[in-house]
Amino acid sequence: MFATKRLGKELIKIQQSLPPGIDFVSAPDFKQWEMDIRVLDANPLYLDQTYRLRFRFSTNYPIEAPEVTFIPLSQPLRTIPIHPHIYSNGIICLDLLGTQGWSPVQNVESVCMSLQSMLTGNTKNERPPGDEDFVRRNTQRPRDIRFVYEDSTV
Amino acid sequence: MTSLPPQRQQPSQQRRSSPEASSSQQHRRSSIPQSTTSEDSQTVLLNHPSSSESSPEPEPQPKQQARPKIQTAESNKEPRKCWICFADETEDTPTSSEWRSPCPCSLTAHESCLLDFVADLEAPQNRKSYGPPKIECPQCKAKITIARPRSLIVEGVRAVQRAAARFILPFTFVTLAGTVVTGCWVHGFSTIYLLFGPEDAERLLGTDNAVGINSRWALGLPFIPLALIAARTRYADNLLPILPIFYFASTGPQRDGPLWPPSASMTVAILPYIRAAYNEFYDRVCAPREKAWIKQIQPRAGDHEGDEEHEQNQEQANEFEDGMDIGLDLQVEIVEEEEGHEEVQPAGNAPEEEQGPANQGQDRVQDQNPNQNRPAEGNQAHVPNVQRRLHHHQHQHQHQNQNGVQGLVLNFFSLPQTIMGALVFPSISAAMGALLQVALPRSWTTPPGRWDRYPAGFLQSRFGRSIVGGCLFVVLKDTLMLYSRYRLAQDHKRRRVVDYDAKKGKKAGATR
Numbered sequence: 001m002f003a004t005k006r007l008g009k010e011l012i013k014i015q016q017s018l019p020p021g022i023d024f025v026s027a028p029d030f031k032q033w034e035m036d037i038r039v040l041d042a043n044p045l046y047l048d049q050t051y052r053l054r055f056r057f058s059t060n061y062p063i064e065a066p067e068v069t070f071i072p073l074s075q076p077l078r079t080i081p082i083h084p085h086i087y088s089n090g091i092i093c094l095d096l097l098g099t100q101g102w103s104p105v106q107n108v109e110s111v112c113m114s115l116q117s118m119l120t121g122n123t124k125n126e127r128p129p130g131d132e133d134f135v136r137r138n139t140q141r142p143r144d145i146r147f148v149y150e151d152s153t154v
Numbered sequence: 155m156t157s158l159p160p161q162r163q164q165p166s167q168q169r170r171s172s173p174e175a176s177s178s179q180q181h182r183r184s185s186i187p188q189s190t191t192s193e194d195s196q197t198v199l200l201n202h203p204s205s206s207e208s209s210p211e212p213e214p215q216p217k218q219q220a221r222p223k224i225q226t227a228e229s230n231k232e233p234r235k236c237w238i239c240f241a242d243e244t245e246d247t248p249t250s251s252e253w254r255s256p257c258p259c260s261l262t263a264h265e266s267c268l269l270d271f272v273a274d275l276e277a278p279q280n281r282k283s284y285g286p287p288k289i290e291c292p293q294c295k296a297k298i299t300i301a302r303p304r305s306l307i308v309e310g311v312r313a314v315q316r317a318a319a320r321f322i323l324p325f326t327f328v329t330l331a332g333t334v335v336t337g338c339w340v341h342g343f344s345t346i347y348l349l350f351g352p353e354d355a356e357r358l359l360g361t362d363n364a365v366g367i368n369s370r371w372a373l374g375l376p377f378i379p380l381a382l383i384a385a386r387t388r389y390a391d392n393l394l395p396i397l398p399i400f401y402f403a404s405t406g407p408q409r410d411g412p413l414w415p416p417s418a419s420m421t422v423a424i425l426p427y428i429r430a431a432y433n434e435f436y437d438r439v440c441a442p443r444e445k446a447w448i449k450q451i452q453p454r455a456g457d458h459e460g461d462e463e464h465e466q467n468q469e470q471a472n473e474f475e476d477g478m479d480i481g482l483d484l485q486v487e488i489v490e491e492e493e494g495h496e497e498v499q500p501a502g503n504a505p506e507e508e509q510g511p512a513n514q515g516q517d518r519v520q521d522q523n524p525n526q527n528r529p530a531e532g533n534q535a536h537v538p539n540v541q542r543r544l545h546h547h548q549h550q551h552q553h554q555n556q557n558g559v560q561g562l563v564l565n566f567f568s569l570p571q572t573i574m575g576a577l578v579f580p581s582i583s584a585a586m587g588a589l590l591q592v593a594l595p596r597s598w599t600t601p602p603g604r605w606d607r608y609p610a611g612f613l614q615s616r617f618g619r620s621i622v623g624g625c626l627f628v629v630l631k632d633t634l635m636l637y638s639r640y641r642l643a644q645d646h647k648r649r650r651v652v653d654y655d656a657k658k659g660k661k662a663g664a665t666r
Contacts (some may be wrong), residue, residue, distance in 0.1 A: 002239065002270070009240040062238060063274045103292035104238040104271055105261070 003061040004030045010107050022112045025052065032056050034071075036078075037112050039119050045082060046119050052078040053115065054090075055108055065102030068092060068111055084124050089135045093128060094118065237293075238267035259294035272300060335376050341577060342378030348584035350418065351616035358418075382576040391433070394426035418617045428625075440636055447643035579624065586623025587616060 007030045014024050025034040033055040039046040056067040070080045070090035080086060085093040095101030096114055128134070233243035234253055241264075243253070251266035263271075275287045289298045347355045384390055416424070590613065591599045598613050612618040 005241065006239045060274070063270050104267075105292045107240075 002063075003057055003059050006062055007057060010109070014109060018109065019113060021116055022109065023050075030057060033108065035108065035112055037116050037119075039116060041120055043120055043122070045122065045125055049081065050076075050078065051081050051119075053112065055111075062104040062107065065097050065099065065106075066108070066111070068097050068115075081119055082125055082127065083119060083122050084126050084128055085118070086128070087131050087134055087138075088127055089138070091134075091138070234262045236263045236267055237261045238263045238271055256298040257291035257294050257296035259291060259296065261291055261293050268298070272298065338376035338379045342375030345378050345382075345580040346375070348580050349587075349617055349620040354418075354615070354617060379577055382579060383573050386572050386576050391430065395430055397423075397426060416612065418615075421618070421621055425621075432628075436632065440632070444636060444639055447639045450643040451646045580620075582627055583620045583624030586627045587619035587621075588623075590619045590623050590626075591616075 007027075011027055018024060021038050021040045023036040025036050027033040035053045035055065036050050037053060038050040052071050052073055054069050054071045058064045058066075069092060070078075070086060072078055072080055072090065080088055080090050087093070092115070094114070096106065096111065235242040236253075241250075251264045253262055254265045254268055255262045256268065272289050275289055289300065290296060291298055343359075346358060349355075350358060385394065594613065598611060599619065600614060613622060
């Protein structure tokens with residue numbers, strides 16, 4: 001109820017206007033939404049690429065953070081952006097999306113913009129350390145993973 | 155009705171500390187040049203319909219704080235909007251909770267929304283530290299104060315939980331310390347039993363009267379292993395001879411009993427002097443020779459000129475051996491007795507003159523040290539060691555026949571070994587005492603009966619045998635060490651390099 005009401009408001013807003021580089025894809029219900037983001041400047045790592053984001057909301061949203069991941073698609077082509085904080089299975093290590101970093105002032109749009117700028121500011125063509133291992137073993141949901149947020153440069 | 159470029163920087167302002175903040179600002183600087191003047195402003199930009207499109211100037215407008223949003227009202231007076239559920243004032247129903255503005259900034263919210271938010275912050279699984287959670291506005295970081303009914307019981311329970319969490323570390327330390335003290339106590343207890351035997355030990359400790367050990371011993375026992383270890387350091391050389399004076403001063407007059415055999419406490423009091431005497435003897439007689447033997451197996455110490463690889467191998471071996479020897483030698487210097495003088499003498503018979511070899515050896519090494527530092531890097535670890543020893547002699551004693559090994563401070567390598575030796579020593583002494591009982595004639599080791607004619611002897615008590623056994627062990631061990639050094643020095647001259655054997659196809663290294 002709580003989440004539904006708020007998400008309804010966000011949806012109205014999103015469908016009316018969004019910042020450049022962020023596009024609304026679908027919101028079949030108030031549990032799972034999809035958004036597209038792309039980087040606006042000429043960062044060669046992400047040039048001419050669009051990435052698909054999946055938001056999953058719990059009933060406690062916005063008190064609880066949404067679960068946000070990149071998802072790969074073949075039609076249209078969507079890949080997982082390469083970034084030292086994004087694992088190749090689409091899980092994002094960003095304090096904003098964790099319990100400690102999240103606060104209800106955030107919303108779908110602001111998360112999209114944060115991720116957009118996270119990509120924009122990146123110059124490293126690499127995955128997080130231990131990516132392969134993590135991708136192979138991880139069975140947890142992203143918000144249960146205990147990330148250590150230590151890097152404030154990327 | 156549109157969302158405007160300057161609004162895009164809101165996320166970074168709200169989350170000043172988040173990683174993306176800096177990069178997003180940089181990005182914006184490059185990608186959206188038209189909004190540059192407001193880039194770094196920490197003030198939240200507002201999407202005021204008239205001004206924000208053209209003007210970068212932030213305009214405080216309380217109701218519009220939270221997000222870029224649809225302009226539902228074109229008027230200046232906008233309805234309050236909850237930053238948590240995003241509902242605004244116009245949607246309030248009679249059941250909606252009240253509006254609250256808990257902080258200096260313009261975020262307002264429903265009380266029920268705020269309370270949900272606070273409850274989430276307070277939820278135990280979301281908290282990092284043990285302290286009370288920080289409840290603050292995510293925008294301006296001002297503390298959000300919550301009035302709640304005070305319950306003494308709830309607060310008491312919380313305080314106890316926090317205190318318990320805080321005491322984990324101190325408790326761990328106390329437990330560890332207690333374990334160590336108990337371990338020392340047990341070691342001291344078993345030491346007394348080993349050295350004195352069950353009957354004497356029980357009499358000493360007072361365990362026979364069923365009230366437990368008397369308090370003086372209960373306090374003193376843990377210090378036995380500590381004292382054993384402390385006696386291994388060279389500081390003990392200065393301190394130990396003083397202690398018996400206190401003993402004599404305190405117990406002298408009351409002592410009744412015969413002078414021979416000496417009582418246990420008397421023996422303990424005399425031991426430091428025996429130890430000092432033995433050390434002095436060792437320094438004067440054995441150490442110079444030992445020194446010379448050590449020098450002989452140093453690279454290029456003798457006439458022998460080996461090839462480079464050979465020397466390095468040998469030296470590494472020596473270094474290791476030296477380290478071991480130092481550790482062992484430190485164990486030695488605790489107890490000895492008069493018979494040590496006769497016992498050790500034969501072992502140190504190799505060089506004819508006492509001073510000669512030592513002097514030569516030292517001079518030679520001193521000359522060599524500058525050379526050794528240069529040629530091989532592998533030597534460097536070893537050479538300072540030798541130099542330090544030499545310095546020690548010259549500065550402290552000016553006697554060239556002083557024993558360098560004795561003066562060495564405990565180094566890292568030998569410390570565990572020294573402690574182990576100190577702790578095991580009572581057991582070794584007791585074992586040697588038991589051996590003595592078996593080995594010596596029966597009349598020496600059994601107390602005289604009432605009608606026997608032979609006098610009471612020192613070895614007739616288990617304590618006496620333990621002490622003598624310990625001394626004997628020290629002397630034997632020193633002898634063995636000296637002998638092995640001697641052998642090593644002798645064999646050093648006879649070592650040779652084995653030629654490569656083509657048939658076996660394997661290269662043989664340097665052997666003795």
